[in-house]
Every structure is written in C-alpha cells, then in structure tokens.
Amino acid sequence: MLYVVGIGPGGLDMMTYQAREAIEAAEVIVGYKTYTHLVKELVGDKPVIKTGMCKEIERCQTALELAQSGKTVAIISSGDSGVYGMAGLILEMVTKQKWDVEVKVIPGMTASIAAGSVLGAPLMHDFCHISLSDLLTPWELIEKRIINAAEADFVICFYNPRSRGREGHLKRAFELMAPFKNPNTPVGIVKEAGRRKEEKWIMPFEEMDFELVDMRTLVVVGNQSTYFDQGMMITPRGYSL
Template identity: 85%
Template sequence: MLYVIGIGPGGLDMMTYQAREAIEQADVIVGYKTYTHLIKALVGDKPVIKTGMCKELERCQAALELAQNGKTVALVSSGDAGIYGMAGLILELVSKQDWYVDVKVIPGMTASIAAGAVLGAPLMHDFCHISLSDLLTPWPVIEKRIQAAADADFVICFYNPRSRGREGHLRRAFELMAPYKAPTTPVGIVKEAGRRKQQHWLTTLEAMDFELVDMRTLVVVGNQSTYVDNGLMVTPRGYQV
C-alpha cells in the first residue's frame, strides 16, 4: 500500500486525522527532507527516505518500489498532495509503467486555505492558484494564465512566488495584472503559514514590497470587491448585508 499524504502547511495541529493515521500505519516514510522534518514527532523510529529539491521523480520511484515489495509506504507532501504535490506524479507513473501498487491519496490543507484564514476571508468568491515556478511550466504559459485570471477578476493565489533564481517573476506578474486590477486592490502576504515563524502583511497592488516574499510565502491578490477592514482582508460573496 502506498499512501500519498498531504501533511498540511507545516504545523501538526493542521494535519488531518486521516494523515496522522496513515503515517502511523506506514512501515517507511518517503519525502522531501524539509517535509519529513516537519513530521519527525510522528515518525518515531520508522526508516525515512528523504531527498532534496528537484528529486521528485526519484522519491516517487523509491516509494513505488518499496510498496511493490510489500511495504506500507507514506509518501509525504506539504499542503495537499494533489495541489503541486506528489499525487499526480505517482498516478502518472502507475498508469504508464508496470507498477502493481495500491495507491490512496490522503488530502491535506493547502497553503491558500491556511493563508486565507490568517488574512481573514479573501477566498470567499471565485479564486485560482497560479504557481510562478517555471521549472515545469514554460514562462509564456504562466504569463498567459496570469493575464486571463486577472481579466476574469479572480482572486489569485500565487504559489512559489519568488526565489533566488526567480527574483523578478512576482514583479512581472504584478505588471501583467495592472491593466485589469486597480492600484488599490488589496494584497495579502503570508510567510510560513501554519508554522512557528508565521508572519503576514496587508498591502495593495501599487504598494507591494517584493522583498518580503520568498518560496515559503503565499501571495493573495484580491478582486475588484475585496476590501480590508480592521486588519482583515475580505472578498464578499454577494450576500445582501
């Protein structure tokens, strides 16, 4: 059995009971080293196979091999395993290669939900997720999606917004949104949502400080109805209040 587990944003109190139970039942844990560290209190003396960044395929192959050999395996992803996590890759490998493994995907809280609760209620109306990492998606495709989402007035949650190798991507995303969103559009920034060092800021499209943002940050850009009141970011659903 292979459990593909979303462990949530990082804090153990935000992990689902189902995820904890799957980790408890596993014989071996597989994951990116940062994520295995976040759950070390639950792992005990179980063997852990951990790898660094950009080793997703190797992690999945190792997990599948262990499961095919009779082990109960927990492959962990932060947030939700089906949102920029390992669930899709595992299922692609199972469908395209000769793996005879039972796979169960265990959902988790994705970063936008954790960040949204910190900010208030910015995701009350239609919203979308866009990753600014161009490691697997061509940057022209990402630009097209940013423009389309802004034109459609979605609240936009930016994952993987800024890193040492991609310092200008978030600034470019804001330039692409500018023709469609007012300069005063509220923007929420949450760093390390759900973790011990969590921080957050509220700003606007025109006043955005890109230096606050790194790979551990989620950026939420509001729609034309989003407002800030008493330090909380709110996107109305449309109820008559």
C-alpha cells in the same frame, strides 16, 4: 500499500485525522527533507528516507519500489498531495510504467486555504491558483493565465512566487495584472502559514513589497470587491448588509 499524504501546512493542528493515521500506519516514510522534519513527532523511530529538492522522480521511484516490495509506505507532501504535490507524479508513474502497487491519495490543506484563514476571508469568491515556477511550465502559458485571471477578476493565489533564478517573476506578474487591478486592491502575503514562524502582511497592490516574498510564501491578490479593515483581508460574497 503506498499512501500519498498531504500533511497540510506543517503544524499538526491543520493535519487531518486520516493523514495522521496513514503516517502512523506506514512502516517507512519518504519525503523532501524539509517536510519530513515537520512530522517527526508522528514518525518516531521509523525509517525516513529524505531526498533533496528537484529529486521528485527519484523520490517517487523509491516510494514505489518499497511499496512493491510489500512495505506500507507514506510519501508526504506539504499542503495537499494533489496540488503541485506528489500525487500526480506517483499516479503518472503507476499508469505509464509497470508498477504493481496499490495507491491511496490522502488530501491535505493546501497553502491557499491555510493562508486565507490567516488573512481573514480573501477566498470567498471565485479564485484561482497559479504557480510562478517555470521549471515545468512554459513562461508564456503562465503569463496568459495571469492575464486571463486578472481580466475576469478572479482572486489569484500565487504559489512558488519567488526562488533563486526567478526573482523577477512575481514583479512581472504584477505588471501583467496592473491594467485590471485598482491600485488599492489588497494583496495578502503569508510566510510559513500554519507554522510557528508564520508571518503576514496586507498592503495595497500599488505598494506591493516584493522583498517580503520568498519560496515559503503565498501571495493572494484580491478582486474588485476585496477590502482591508481591522487588519483583515475580506472578499465579500455578495450579501446585502
């Protein structure tokens, strides 16, 4: 049995009961080294196989081999396993290669939802997720999605907003959104949402501080109705008060 577990943003309090149970039921844990650290109090003395960044295929292969050999295995993703996580690759390998493994996807709280609660209530109306990583996606398609989402006034959550080799992507995204965004549109920045070192900032679109953003950060850009008050970023649902 292979559990593909979304552990949520990191703290145990934002983990679901079934995620915890899957990790407790597993005989072996497989994950990216930063994330295995987040669940170490659940793991105890069990073997943990840690792999580095960009080793996703090897990581999934290891998990599938262990599960096929009869072990109960949990491969973990931060956030939700099904949102830019390991569930897709595991199920791609199961459907395209010859594996005899039973897989169960255990969902978790993805970063946008966790960050939204930290900021207030920015995701109360239609919103979208865009990853700014072009490792696996053509940059032209990412640009098209940014423009279309801004034009249709979605609240936009940027995943992977910055990392080595793509310092300029978020700035370019803001240039693309600028024709559609009021300069005062609130932008929320949450670093390490749901973890001990959590930090947040809310600022107007035109004053965006790109230097605050790193790979562990989620950026939320409001829609035309989103406002900032009492330290919170709020997108009205449309009720008349």
